[in-house]
Amino acid sequence: MVENVKELLKLHExxxxxxxxxxxxxxxxxxxxxxxxxPYWNKKAYGNxxxxxxxxxxxxxxxMGCFQKISRTIGAKNLEEITFTPGETEANNxxxxxxxxxxxxxxxxxxxxEIEPINVLQVAEMMGKFGFITQKIPVDREGFVNLxxxxxxxxxxxxxxxxxxxxxxxGTIQPIKEAVDTVKAKNxxxxxxxxxxxxxxxxxxxxxxxxxxxxxxxxxxxxxxxGVGAMYLREGITLDRILxxxxxxxxxxxxxxxxxxxxxxxxxxxxxxxxxxxxxSKMRLLRDKLVDGMFAELPDLRFNGPKGDxxxxxxxxxxxxxxxxxxxxxxxxxxxxxxxxGSACSRRLLQPSHVLIAIGRIxxxxxxxxxxxxxxxxxxxxxxxxxxxxxxxxxxxxxxxxSTGVH
Amino acid sequence: MxxxxxxYNPKVMDLFRNPKNLGKMEDAxxxxxxxxxxxxxxxxxxxxxxxxxxxxxxxxxxxYGCAAxxxxxxxxxxxxxxxxxxxxxxxxxxxxxxxxxGGLPSVKFHCGVLAxxxxxxxxxxxxxxxxxxxxxxxxxEHTFEEKQALxxxxxxxxxxxxxxxxxxxxx
Numbered sequence: 001m002v003e004n005v006k007e008l009l010k011l012h013e014x015x016x017x018x019x020x021x022x023x024x025x026x027x028x029x030x031x032x033x034x035x036x037x038x039p040y041w042n043k044k045a046y047g048n049x050x051x052x053x054x055x056x057x058x059x060x061x062x063x064m065g066c067f068q069k070i071s072r073t074i075g076a077k078n079l080e081e082i083t084f085t086p087g088e089t090e091a092n093n094x095x096x097x098x099x100x101x102x103x104x105x106x107x108x109x110x111x112x113x114e115i116e117p118i119n120v121l122q123v124a125e126m127m128g129k130f131g132f133i134t135q136k137i138p139v140d141r142e143g144f145v146n147l148x149x150x151x152x153x154x155x156x157x158x159x160x161x162x163x164x165x166x167x168x169x170x171g172t173i174q175p176i177k178e179a180v181d182t183v184k185a186k187n188x189x190x191x192x193x194x195x196x197x198x199x200x201x202x203x204x205x206x207x208x209x210x211x212x213x214x215x216x217x218x219x220x221x222x223x224x225x226x227g228v229g230a231m232y233l234r235e236g237i238t239l240d241r242i243l244x245x246x247x248x249x250x251x252x253x254x255x256x257x258x259x260x261x262x263x264x265x266x267x268x269x270x271x272x273x274x275x276x277x278x279x280x281s282k283m284r285l286l287r288d289k290l291v292d293g294m295f296a297e298l299p300d301l302r303f304n305g306p307k308g309d310x311x312x313x314x315x316x317x318x319x320x321x322x323x324x325x326x327x328x329x330x331x332x333x334x335x336x337x338x339x340x341x342g343s344a345c346s347r348r349l350l351q352p353s354h355v356l357i358a359i360g361r362i363x364x365x366x367x368x369x370x371x372x373x374x375x376x377x378x379x380x381x382x383x384x385x386x387x388x389x390x391x392x393x394x395x396x397x398x399x400x401x402x403s404t405g406v407h
Numbered sequence: 408m409x410x411x412x413x414x415y416n417p418k419v420m421d422l423f424r425n426p427k428n429l430g431k432m433e434d435a436x437x438x439x440x441x442x443x444x445x446x447x448x449x450x451x452x453x454x455x456x457x458x459x460x461x462x463x464x465x466x467x468x469x470x471y472g473c474a475a476x477x478x479x480x481x482x483x484x485x486x487x488x489x490x491x492x493x494x495x496x497x498x499x500x501x502x503x504x505x506x507x508x509g510g511l512p513s514v515k516f517h518c519g520v521l522a523x524x525x526x527x528x529x530x531x532x533x534x535x536x537x538x539x540x541x542x543x544x545x546x547x548e549h550t551f552e553e554k555q556a557l558x559x560x561x562x563x564x565x566x567x568x569x570x571x572x573x574x575x576x577x578x
Contacts, residue, residue, distance in 0.1 A: 004414040011420060324447055326413075326473040330423065343447055343473070352447070363445035363566060400477055402431055402469035404440070404451040 015336040019382045022338045023314070023373035024168060027223050029264070030377055036267035037225065040260035048256050050248045059259050063249055066266040073269050074196075074215065075206035076232055083231045083252040084262050088197040088218035089119040091231040094252065095193045095214045096123045096162060098239040100132050103159040106189065110134045111153050111161045113145045114358040117168050120195055121354070124162065132159075142306035143172030143359050147182050154186040161192050165199035165215075169342065169355040169371060170305025171315030173203055180211040191237070197221050197229070201272035202280060202312045207232055219261070223375055224268030228261040279376045284313035286374040286383050291316050293387040298394055302365055304356060316372045317342075319356070319365040323397045328370060331397055335389040342369040415474055418509040422478035427485055432467040437536060439529035441556040442521050443563035448472045450480050450525045454487075456533060461492050468525075475515035479522040482508050487526065493544045496530050499523055501552055517555065524556030 020028055040046065045062040047055025067079035076082060085091040100110065110124045114136045124134040137150050145163055154161070161183050165176050180192050192211070197218035199205055207215055215232040219225055233239060233252070245254030272279060295301055302319040305311055320328065325341025332339055342353030343366070352366035361369075374383075415423070432438075432453035442449035449471040455464045466484035470477045483504055487495045501519040505511050511519060527550055534541045541547075549557065 001414050004416045007417045008414060008420065322471070324472050324476075326447075327423070327477065330415075330474050334424070363447070363563070367444070367447035400426060400429060400469065401471045402429075402451070404449050404469040404471045 011334060012336070017382075017385045018336040018338070019378065019386050020338045021372035021374070021386070022340045023221070023223075023375055024371050025340055026226060027220055027375070028377070029225050029268075030223055030271075032271065033224060033264050033267050037260045037264040040263050045259050048248070049259070059257070060249065062259055063257055063262060066262045067249075069266050070217070070230055070269055071232075073205075073273050074200070074217070074232060075208050077208065077235055081207075081232050081235055083233065083250050084257060084265075085229050085231055085253055086227055086258075087220070088195065088216050088229040090253075091216040091218075091229045092117070092119045092162075092193075092195055093123050094231050094239075094242055095216060095233075096120065096127065096160065097242045098252070099160050099191045099193065099214065100127050100130070101242075102237075102239050103189075103191070104130075107157040107159040108132045109153075109155065109158040111137060111150065111158060111183075113137045113139055113163050113174075115139050115143055115167050115169070115172075115355040116162065116164055117195060117197070120162050120164070137163075139172075139358055141360050142310065143167050143170050143355070144306070144310075145174055145179060147175070147178060150179060151182045151186060154183050154190060156187060158183075158187055158190050161190055162195065163192075164195040164197070165205065165210075166196070166202060166312045166315075167305070167355060168198045169315075169353060170317050170359065171198070171312035172305055173199070173310055173312060176210050176212065184211070198312060198315075201269070201276075202283070202314055204276075207234070213237055219265035219268060222268045222272045223377065225261050225264040228258060228265045230265070280313045282376040283374045286378055286380065287314055287316050287372075289380065289383045290372065290374065290386060291318065293383070294318055294390060297387065297391045302361070304359065304361065304365075304369060314373045314375065316374070317356075317369060318372075319361065319369040320394055321365065321368055322401050323368045323394055324401075325368055325370060327397050327400075328368075328393060331393040332389065335393060337386050337389055337393075339370045339372050341367075342371065343367040413475075413512050413515070415478075415512070416509045418482075419475060419478040419511070422481040422508070423474040426468075426477055426481040428465070428467045428481060428488075429469070430467055431469060432465075435467075437529050437533040439525050439532050441525035441528055441560075442472070443560050444471050445563035445567055446559050448476055448518070448521055448559065450476065450522055452480075452484070452525045452529045454529050454533070456492070463487050463490055463492065463495055472518065473515070475511055475518040476521070478508060479504055479511070479519045480525075483522045483526055492530050492533070493542065496527065496544060499526060517559075520552050520555045521559065524552035527553050528556065 045058035047059045049059035071079045191213045193214040194212050195216040201222040213234045217230040219228045300321040304317040325343030356366040435453035436456040437454050440451045451469045453467040468480040470480045501523045504519040
């Protein structure tokens with residue numbers, strides 16, 4: 001297996017230009033973020049922040065600064081509302097599991113949308129083992145949650161609603177404020193969680209004006225390091241830990257805080273929010289050039305998700321008809337362009353992107369979809385390179401398909 | 408979205424990048440299709456048969472599918488060239504195809520199964536098409552590979568049916 005990978009990597013030798021567009025699944029940590037983290041591995045603040053010695057106090061001071069800065073980026077009331085976790089998966093797990101357990105006996109219904117990310121969808125479903133029932137609210141063709149059905153769904157038995165502020169696959173910006181108002185008007189005891197992994201750094205976010213009780217933030221999705229994320233929990237709400245161990249500076253997550261990663265996440269947040277307008281305009285400009293270029297060059301494409309202001313500025317999701325997504329990702333990789341696909345490509349699982357199916361795409365459209373996210377670190381030259389190699393790649397794969405599957 | 412590491416071997420990659428016997432064959436004796444684009448997996452096989460000798464003169468393919476699908480289809484067309492229909496039927500199994508290609512990740516075994524399913528379907532079709540009695544070596548009941556292809560196609564139909572009302576509702 002590993003030998004095969006070595007050979008696969010060898011096939012990439014000689015690539016002159018690389019463009020990483022798979023920012024959905026991991027991202028390049030820019031040098032300025034790496035530089036910010038470096039001293040914290042071995043030069044300063046390497047101690048455990050709860051211990052009584054200099055490296056410990058340094059760590060404590062550093063972390064308090066990070067709590068403060070992150071809480072400000074989302075308009076939280078105070079820094080205790082922030083809990084650092086090892087990533088958005090853990091933050092979503094914490095939010096869902098802990099809020100259900102906290103309300104045990106008060107109700108058993110969880111409401112999510114049909115297009116929540118896997119780390120919400122599957123956790124909500126897992127709560128079935130503890131007697132909770134999950135209802136999924138359908139979305140329209142652009143991925144917007146149906147607020148009427150949401151209103152109908154909320155009842156006295158409902159304990160939690162979780163809807164992502166921006167969909168990770170098709171970039172739909174949900175009307176979270178309206179959703180919160182709808183839910184709370186029906187049952188004010190319901191906790192409202194929103195996964196902001198794809199909203200943070202892309203759209204303005206203020207947890208207080210949105211009125212949410214919990215929010216998930218991701219580091220990797222704003223070009224910070226992987227292995228760190230955060231959960232916002234509104235002051236006044238008490239949740240129990242879902243993991244046990246030595247408690248440090250935060251009540252909700254045990255274990256020793258990973259100072260360098262938290263510093264990296266904080267640095268990435270600062271960079272995203274300083275010149276927020278310029279940053280998001282850059283993503284939008286590059287994304288639009290990419291999408292417009294693709295549609296100009298290639299026939300038989302479908303644009304997935306909403307357009308314009310209703311869509312996150314970085315997200316591009318296009319179905320390439322008469323081409324299969326996995327084959328395309330490999331073909332593009334060999335040319336230095338890295339994307340992901342909503343293809344299932346496994347007969348046993350046979351599950352193409354649940355998001356694309358939920359917005360009414362047929363299976364063929366989901367199998368041929370590619371997901372790309374731009375960042376402010378990319379350039380117009382990068383996009384020009386993608387547009388140079390993409391048509392050739394698509395045409396080769398379509399050439400193999402030939403008349404097969406055309407109907 | 409399923410995420411399984413897929414470390415394809417060099418032979419799979421070579422046939423993916425430079426597929427042998429690719430494309431529609433205008434003078435094919437028989438054409439057979441297996442799979443369904445809804446499953447992300449579909450193969451068309453074209454066989455040119457020397458009818459006097461009952462030998463496969465050449466084979467070509469087209470494929471809608473992943474790298475493994477393309478590579479296994481391509482290698483089957485190579486493996487059957489010059490074989491009698493009987494030998495092709497008896498000797499070419501999905502296990503042999505997987506072996507010949509130097510192994511596949513387990514989640515991709517079905518690609519080899521579908522390719523062989525398409526081949527067997529083509530051979531069976533040849534006799535039906537000609538309206539002659541099937542030879543003794545050709546079993547009446549479907550082989551494992553043919554059954555799998557049928558199963559996949561059935562599944563695709565079920566899935567599409569389930570999807571349609573939803574898609575219409577929203578359009």
